[in-house]
Amino acid sequence: MTDDSALRTVDVARESGYSVQQVRDLERLGVIPAATRSSNGYRAYAPVHVQALRAYRGLAGAVGPVAARQLMADLWTRTVTEAAAAINAVHVGLARERDEVLRAQQALWAIESEAAHHGAIESEAAPHGAVEAEAAHHGAAEGADTMTITELAAALGVRTSTLRFWEREGLVAPERVTSLRARRYDASAIRAARIVAALRGSGYGIPAVRDIIDSLHSLQDGCGPERVRHILVERLDRIAARSVELLRAGADLAAVLDSLTPARAPAPA
Structure with missing residues (x-):
């Protein structure tokens, strides 16, 4: 039958x-x-x-x-x-990817704001002591927001060995390495790491990421930030499509x- x-x-x-x-x-x-x-x-x-x-x-x-x-x-x-x-867990993973890209966008905005802020101070021809005071104040603010290598790796969803590899490749530099080789990352390094993680997640190889990060550090023109901004928007679009x-x-x-x-x-x- x-x-x-x-x-x-x-x-x-x-x-x-x-x-x-x-x-x-x-x-x-x-x-x-x-x-x-x-x-x-x-x-x-x-x-x-x-x-x-x-x-x-x-x-x-x-x-x-x-x-x-x-x-x-x-x-x-x-x-x-x-x-x-x-x-x-798949839904959670996609949500985390999206959150990391949004944090990378915030990091990019902070890098641009910092560069514009320092440029404004220098253009005003402030007394040398005032510039030093502003730099010290900014450094103190960043020092209040630091992470160990374990904390940063967890925040980015990568291994600590990945952060060490990025350091060797000149992509992310810790604020300091103690005599026990313990690494601490200040706010500037954390911002750079978030952008590196987003770029790597978008499929960019190490040489391309290094070029982009170098252009962000120099900020000689708008090409670096604009390129990163475009990459991050594209990544958000891809994550949205995957979610659908x-x-x-x-x-x-x-x-x-x-x-x-x-x-x-x-x-x-």
């Missing part, structure tokens, strides 16, 4: 937008559960297979195909509670979760 509700591979391909071969490949990779076999040996799929493939497409647009494949394969081994937490892809996958992800095992009740004491 055949199951009239069963879907053939060609049906799943048509409904999901993938080719027949892609459906088989994604099944082999664990993106969708293994199909059952009908009495004649052909694959028999259910509607949840189509929904899973649609969910995968949205996830791939949000986090990339490799991460999406790993996440989908993992979801099938989880309870509803665990799987929902994994999907929520994740939202578009929402209903299909919910269907996948509905098919999973409910959360296990705790064992009695």
Whole structure:
């Protein structure tokens, strides 16, 4: 007796937008559960297979195909509670990326404001002592906002070894390194690190990042800041597009979760 509700591979391909071969490949990779076999040996799929493939497409647009494949394969081994937490983590990750870019924009604004402020003081031909007093005051203000290498790495979502690598490449310099080689970063270094993190997240290589950071430090013309501003706006647009892809996958992800095992009740004491 055949199951009239069963879907053939060609049906799943048509409904999901993938080719027949892609459906088989994604099944082999664990993106969708293994199909059952009908009495004649052909694959028999259910509607949840189509929904899973649609969910995968949205996830791939949000986090990339490799991460999406790993996440989908993992979801099938989880309870509803665990799987929902994994999907929520994707939303949180995108929100964090967006927050970091916004902080980089604030850092860029601070760098430009600082340069304009110092330029205004020098253009007024203030007495030498007044310039020194202003510099001392600014330095004291920055000193009140410092981070250790561990704190800065956590704030940026990178490893401490990454910050040390950026230091070796001349991208970010700590305010000081103690005799115990403990690093502290002042407000200026923190701002630079936020911009470096945003540029690296946008796919820029080390040489390109170094050129941009050097142009920001010199601020001889508006090209440096304007270039960074454009990069950051583009990155925000890409994050927004990825967020839309994740939202578009929402209903299909919910269907996948509905098919999973409910959360296990705790064992009695």
